[in-house]
Structures are given as structure tokens and as C-alpha cells.
Amino acid sequence: MATMTTVKKSIITAVCIALCVVLPMAFHAIPNAGSVYCPMHIPVLLCGLICGPQYGLLCGLAGPALSTLFTGMPPVAYLPPMMIEIAVYGTLCGLMMKVVHTKNLYADLYVSLIIAMLGGRIVGGLAKALIFAGGEYSMATWATGYFVTSLPGIIVHLVLIPSIVVALMRAMLIPERYPKVDS
Secondary structure, three states, X not given: OOOOXXXXXXXXXXXXXXXXXXXXXXXXXXXXXXXXXXXXXXXXXXXXXXXOHHHHHHHHHHHHHHHHHHHOOOOHHHHHXXXXXXXXXXXXXXXXXXXXXXOOHHHHHHHHHHHHHHHHHHHHHHHHHHXXXXXXOOHHHHHHHHHHOOHHHHHHHHHHHHHHHHHHHHOOOOOOOOXXXXX
16 A cells, blocks of 8 residues: 555544544434444544554544543543553554455455454453453453444444545545556
């Protein structure tokens, strides 16, 4: 994939961080929509896929922190484990896009997304169990919170995020991953 300038990556990251504040506000008009649809995950995953691991990490840390500061969502008590989970999403998405090269854009995107989403949920659950919940966190609680409740969000992410990345490439706003070579 052709590279983007640091300035362009920084601007995209800033937009994604802003979306971490705005998207949850739109979704929270629906009861329990934050934990069901996980709207803050969308810009962080996009940032990691498009800009790389360090930008995904920054977005995953700054997005929830600024959202809490400006809107009170997520509540401060939920902020540290959420920041860890979402920072892992952004970082792993970026790392996987650097490592995975199947010669098929959709395959690269889905492998990167699925690994990042699993990795973030595992690390987030471990952080809650070992640091933030002090022995009051069970495997059933983890599975329910990270997979059952958020299943609609997982599906939305897997449908929406690759489509956005492809649309951005077709609009020539980000470089093509596998540019067509004229013979």
C-alpha cells in the first residue's frame, strides 16, 4: 500500500478521535445502545486500519478520555478498562494490516478486524478481572458483556468498517492497498 504523510494520518486520527465523542452521543439516545452497538469502537478500528498501530493506539486512548471529559460517557469508573480494550483494538488493527497480505483487500480487512476485536476483548476482560474488578469478574460475565450483549455491534462493525475503508480507497481519499497495475 502506498504510504500517507504523517500530516494526513494525524488529521484522520483527529477526525476519528472526534467521532469517538460524537458517535456515542448519537447512539445513547437509544437505551443501552452504547454497550450493544459499541459506537466508539468504529472510529478506533478505522483509525488503526487506515493509519497504523501507533495512530490506532492514540485514538483508542484519547477518544474515550475526551468523550468522558466532554460528555460524561463512558462514566469515569468504566473508563480505564475501556481505554485498554479500545487501545488494543486500534493497535492490533494497525499491526495486522502491516502483517497480513492475502492479495485480497476484504480478506486483509476481515482478518485484521477479527483478530483485533478478539484481542481487545480478551485484554479488556483480563484487565477487568485482574486489575479493576478484583476477583468479582467471572468468565460468564466476560462472555456476556463482550460477546452476547455486543453481538449486534460486532455484526455492524464487520459489515460497516470494511465498506467504509473500501469507499475511502475508491474515492482516492486513502491509498489503494492493492493498486491495479496497467499492462
